[in-house]
Amino acid sequence: MEGLRRLIIGVLLVTPVGVLAGSASAFFLWALDRATTLRFENGWLLFLLPLAGAGIAWVYHSYGNGAERGNNLLIDEIHQPGGGVPARITPLVLGGTLITHLFGGSAGREGTAVQMGGGLASAFATLARIPEKYRRMLLMAGVAAGFGSVFGTPLAGAIFAMEVLTLGRVQYDMLIPCMVAALVGDFTCTAWGAHHTRMLIAGPLMGDHSMLAGMDLSLLAKVAIAGVAFGLCARLFSSAGHGISAAFTRYVPRFWLRPVIGGVVVIALTYLLGTREYLGLGTVALNLGDTTTTSVFFEGGADTWSWFWKLLFTVVTLGAGFKGGEVTPLFFIGGALGNTLAGLLGMPVDLAAGLGFVAVFAGASNTPLACTLMGIELFGAQHAIFFAVACWLSYQFSGHSGIYSAQRIASRKDGA
Structure with a gap:
C-alpha cells in the first residue's frame, strides 16, 4: 500500500509540471518560428549577432545566478540537491535562445525546453511548498516533459530524463513519474496547437514473420x-x-x-x-x-x-x-x-x-x-x-x- 500511495502522490505532483513544461514548449516553438521568419525577412539582422551576443552575456552575468550552466546545473541538482535551480533560468534561457536565433546563431531548442521544464518544476515546488524529498522527482519530470514536448517524442523524453544523468545507468526508480510528465507535456504542447514534423523511411526492409529472418x-x-x-x-x-x-x-x-x-x-x-x-x-x-x-x-x-x-x-x-x-x-x-x-x-x-x-x-x-x-x-x-x-x-x-x-x-x- 505504501508503494501505491507514493505512486499516486508522484503522479499528482508531476502532472502540473507536465502542463507547465508543455505550455512553455508550445510558446517557445511558436516564438522560435516567428524569430526565424523575421530573420529570413530581414537579412541585415545577422550583422547585429555580435552585439546581441554581448547583450546575452551581460544579462546572464548580471542576473544569471548560476543559470549560465544550463543543463549541467539541472543534472548536478538532480544528483545532489544544493543551491536549487533558480526560477529565472526559464525566462533567461527562453530570451537568450530566441535572440540567438533571431540574429542568426546556430543553435537548437532541446537545451531551452529542458531548462524551462526544470526551472518551472523548481518554481512549482517552491510555490507549492513541496517537501524536499520530492524535488529530485520534480526536476526529472521537468526534464522529461520539456524534452518530450518540444520534439513530440514523449517516450524518448521520459527515458532521456532517466538516462542522461549517469553514463551507463538508467534511473528506473523515476520511470512512471517521468513517463507521466512527458506524456502530459506532449499532450499539452499539442493541445496549444504546436505541430511536430514526422518523416517516414521508405521500404519494408525486414521480413514479415521475424525481424531477423528477412533482414539484409x-x-x-x-x-x-x-x-x-x-x-x-x-x-x-x-x-x-x-x-x-x-x-x-x-x-x-x-x-x-x-x-x-x-x-x-x-x-x-x-x-x-x-x-x-x-x-x-x-x-x-x-x-x-x-x-x-x-x-x-x-x-x-x-x-x-x-x-x-x-x-x-x-x-x-x-x-x-x-x-x-x-x-x-x-x-x-x-x-x-x-x-x-x-x-x-x-x-x-x-x-x-x-x-x-x-x-x-x-x-x-x-x-x-x-x-x-x-x-x-x-x-x-x-x-x-x-x-x-x-x-x-x-x-x-x-x-x-x-x-x-x-x-x-x-x-x-x-x-x-
Whole structure:
C-alpha cells in the first residue's frame, strides 16, 4: 500500500509540471518560428549577432545566478540537491535562445525546453511548498516533459530524463513519474496547437514473420559501419565544443567579448561559404536547394561536407556563449553525414539520414536507449533494429566526454 500511495502522490505532483513544461514548449516553438521568419525577412539582422551576443552575456552575468550552466546545473541538482535551480533560468534561457536565433546563431531548442521544464518544476515546488524529498522527482519530470514536448517524442523524453544523468545507468526508480510528465507535456504542447514534423523511411526492409529472418545482413553491416562513423562525429562535436569554450574562457577574459568574437566568426564563415543555410535551427530554408533537416533524407539533399559546416557553426555559436540546445543541430549534422555515407556505403539515403539523425545525438549525449526510442517515434518501428545498432555503436565510439559535462560515469565504455 505504501508503494501505491507514493505512486499516486508522484503522479499528482508531476502532472502540473507536465502542463507547465508543455505550455512553455508550445510558446517557445511558436516564438522560435516567428524569430526565424523575421530573420529570413530581414537579412541585415545577422550583422547585429555580435552585439546581441554581448547583450546575452551581460544579462546572464548580471542576473544569471548560476543559470549560465544550463543543463549541467539541472543534472548536478538532480544528483545532489544544493543551491536549487533558480526560477529565472526559464525566462533567461527562453530570451537568450530566441535572440540567438533571431540574429542568426546556430543553435537548437532541446537545451531551452529542458531548462524551462526544470526551472518551472523548481518554481512549482517552491510555490507549492513541496517537501524536499520530492524535488529530485520534480526536476526529472521537468526534464522529461520539456524534452518530450518540444520534439513530440514523449517516450524518448521520459527515458532521456532517466538516462542522461549517469553514463551507463538508467534511473528506473523515476520511470512512471517521468513517463507521466512527458506524456502530459506532449499532450499539452499539442493541445496549444504546436505541430511536430514526422518523416517516414521508405521500404519494408525486414521480413514479415521475424525481424531477423528477412533482414539484409549486408545492409546491417553497412549500418554498423555508419554507426561507428556517427560515434566519431559525436566525439568530434563534443570535443570541439568543449575545446572552443575552454579557449574562449582562457584567452578572452572579458565575458562580453567572447560572443562578440564568436558572432564575427559566424558572419565570416557565412560569407566565406556564400550561404546562410547553416544559421539557426536548420529545419527550414531561406533558399530553394539549401540543406535542411528534411532535405537530407533525399538524394542530393546535402553537400558532402554539410555536416562538418553545421558542426563548425554550432560549436562556435555555443562555445562563444550564445544560448540554445545542441540536439537540433545534431539532427542536421547526423542527417547530413548519413546522406554522405549513403553514397559511400551504397545505402538508401533516407535510411542512412534517419540513422544519423538520432545516432549522432545518441553518441554526443550518451543516451542510446532514449535515441533508439526517438528513432522509432519519429520514423516508425519497422527499422527499430537498425536504430538500435546505429545508436549503440555511436555511443560506444563517442568517448566519455559528451555534451553534458555534469554527467557522471557509472560504467565505462572501455570496461576499465
